[in-house]
Amino acid sequence: MFDDPIMGPRRFQIIEKNGLKIGVTAVLGKSLQKEYFPEESQTDIKISDPVEAIKASLEKLKELKPDLLVLLSHASMDESKEYIKQFPELNIVLSAGGAEDPDDKMIMEGNSLLLNVGHKGKYAGVVGYYDVKEKPYQFELVDLDNQRFTETKRMQDHMQAYQNILKESADEVFGSLPEAFHPSGSTFVGVNECRQCHKKAYNKWKTTRHARAYLTLEEGPLPEHDHGNKKPQEWIPRIHDPECLSCHTTGWEAQEMYPYDSGFKNAEKSPYLKGNQCENCHGPGNKHVDLEKIWKKDQKKVSMDDILAQRKHMHLDKTMAKDVCYRCHDLNNSPKFNFDLAYPLIQHIGKD
Ligand code: HEC
Ligand code: HEC
Ligand code: HEC
Ligand code: HEC
Known part of the structure; x- marks a missing residue:
């Protein structure tokens, strides 16, 4: 090549x-x-x-x-x-x-x-x-905006060749990334767990673009976000590219571009972590989920201190939120990001 x-x-x-x-x-x-x-x-x-x-x-x-x-x-x-x-x-x-x-x-x-x-x-x-x-x-x-200029076939072929290499040598590519455990000591379990108890948050999240972030890598941007000029067949899927997965899936150190041990790997191994889910903002939730499940059945089987400690671990409020957003909404990928305008679009109220 x-x-x-x-x-x-x-x-x-x-x-x-x-x-x-x-x-x-x-x-x-x-x-x-x-x-x-x-x-x-x-x-x-x-x-x-x-x-x-x-x-x-x-x-x-x-x-x-x-x-x-x-x-x-x-x-x-x-x-x-x-x-x-x-x-x-x-x-x-x-x-x-x-x-x-x-x-x-x-x-x-x-x-x-x-x-x-x-x-x-x-x-x-x-x-x-x-x-x-x-x-x-x-x-x-x-x-070189995308209104006057379309992709050239030669560059597209290069992009495709690179994505093919990433796919074929995925073990090697992932093997070369740092092995990391989330500092909280918890692991990522996926949105299907959270939705069982947080229907309001889930129903809101599902309508946001965060929920479609993986689909974007697979099928390309929504036509209305791309000035309508990119035909779907011109999109080259990036689902094996760590430099894209880091913000478009769940359980990665977004800026450093490596997954935590329980983070998204690929669509076969971790389909439940596609997209930018709850745990990217709230932190990994296995302990919270395990405890709440037991508590729901029998409140005597878990200590309230443990329950509250894990709820606190999941807790976020608006003042903490900004720093969370900037992990992914950085100058390269979201140059027009405006927190005050963006926040209401993803805000979800209700703990049930
Ligand atoms: C078995 C039920 C259950 C599951 C599953 C569950 N939670 Fe919770 N969660 C609760 C309960 C109960 C509370 C406390 C609600 C209250 O204070 O009224 C809570 C509280 C929270 C809070 C609010 C903390 C605060 O006080 O501000 C967040 C955030 C949260 N959960 C996120 C998640 C996420 C993310 C997941 C998935 C990884 C998840 N939960 C899974 C039951 C659950
Ligand atoms: C550091 C985090 C980050 C990385 C890495 C990243 N993205 Fe994104 N991406 C975002 C954010 C945040 C947005 C939303 C930006 C906005 O609309 O302001 C976005 C939006 C997009 C969109 C627009 C979706 C639409 O419907 O308009 C596409 C396409 C996209 N990203 C593809 C990629 C590809 C391909 C890669 C890898 C080369 C990549 N992204 C890497 C954070 C990231
Ligand atoms: C983009 C980041 C982000 C994502 C993704 C996200 N949340 Fe939140 N969530 C927040 C922030 C920030 C708050 C604090 C809201 C506030 O105080 O205004 C919050 C608040 C909450 C609360 C407390 C609501 C209340 O009324 O006090 C729960 C429960 C919750 N989120 C669960 C979830 C679940 C479940 C998901 C996934 C389906 C999810 N969140 C996805 C950022 C996020
Ligand atoms: C883990 C990475 C990540 C985090 C953290 C994150 N986002 Fe995003 N966000 C994305 C990606 C990726 C997209 C584009 C998804 C797509 O369309 O494919 C996006 C899209 C959006 C959009 C839709 C695009 C737009 O500008 O209208 C809004 C709004 C948004 N994010 C708000 C927020 C807010 C507010 C926070 C913090 C509370 C936040 N995001 C945290 C990755 C992230």
Whole structure:
């Protein structure tokens, strides 16, 4: 799969378009080298000095006599400026190390154009080049929203291939996640237990999107949430992807993206933990459930202290709720989250 140009890094490439020869090379800056490949991980990978790497690539590229030299700089803006200083022959430097959502300003560093294209593939930097002395460059930062742009088949195939790998090597994938027990010492039992005694809460929860969170991974978003432009068959199921399961199922450390020992594993082993259920907010409930079941039958068989301690463990109120929401409604996944507007949509009153 690494023969594919999307996945396989090349040192450089010549692209010919409209009679123009564009030489492109890419580099990973020192600051990001450390972040992506901490020293202990550098056993199988050799990482060269970025300046040496650019130098070597440019030497080879120049032999091919390109009209324009472009550097894709996976580095901070400061590092990118430093590369321009060292290699003023670079015509265009696209830096991925600036703001996540940049403006579309063109920065001239000497004779080189330095552009900031943001993070996470949210934007495409489109450069127009005209063979004129005055203002040879135009730049537009194009927001890759899903209204003007649909998925490309090649990327979809990659996504599918990745999901297939996750599915086929699920044992290995899950084996590589930390083994964790919930700090409370309790285990996750699932909403079908809770609903037996908390009909009001259950009936409310069932109507919220929390109840459909797993279905979203399986079948995609509701059409009305996706501007109606994603046909269901284009959705690639993510039900084996820990980076999605962590907030769309029950019993995970949502931010760290690993399941607790009794948390959701897959639809066969733990179907009762699909979706964002009661216990993600209230905490795992096996002890509460066991005690309440006995108490219901024979109040003499359990101590009231134990019962109350477990009810307290399950207790939440509005002031505690905010922190619970932010575990999943973070800036990446729920950027427009507004607690005061969201809370009434999920609030459930009644202990019976
Ligand atoms: C066998 C019955 C039973 C089951 C099953 C059960 N509960 Fe309860 N739960 C109770 C009773 C009884 C109370 C106390 C109600 C009261 O104070 O009026 C309670 C109280 C609570 C409270 C309120 C605590 C407080 O005082 O604010 C929460 C939250 C709660 N349960 C969550 C859950 C969750 C989540 C589950 C599923 C994991 C669950 N319960 C399963 C019987 C049950
Ligand atoms: C850190 C928690 C978290 C992770 C991880 C996460 N999500 Fe979500 N996801 C959310 C939250 C919260 C919402 C609701 C956001 C909103 O509407 O404001 C959401 C909403 C969605 C929606 C929109 C559903 C609709 O009907 O509008 C889709 C689709 C989705 N997530 C898919 C995924 C996929 C695929 C992954 C893995 C790549 C993923 N999520 C990982 C928390 C998460
Ligand atoms: C998104 C988080 C979240 C989910 C999911 C959730 N709850 Fe709650 N629940 C809360 C919060 C927060 C409160 C406190 C409500 C308040 O004081 O306004 C609460 C209150 C309660 C209460 C006490 C109600 C009262 O009148 O005092 C019970 C019982 C309860 N939840 C049970 C459940 C059950 C059962 C489920 C699953 C069917 C569930 N909850 C799902 C957050 C959640
Ligand atoms: C374990 C993760 C998790 C927690 C904790 C959580 N949510 Fe969510 N929430 C989600 C996911 C995932 C979705 C999207 C579900 C879907 O549509 O697939 C969502 C969707 C929603 C939605 C519907 C989308 C919208 O903006 O209208 C509301 C409202 C909401 N959550 C409110 C809350 C509130 C309030 C809290 C805290 C009391 C909370 N959630 C806690 C994961 C979580």
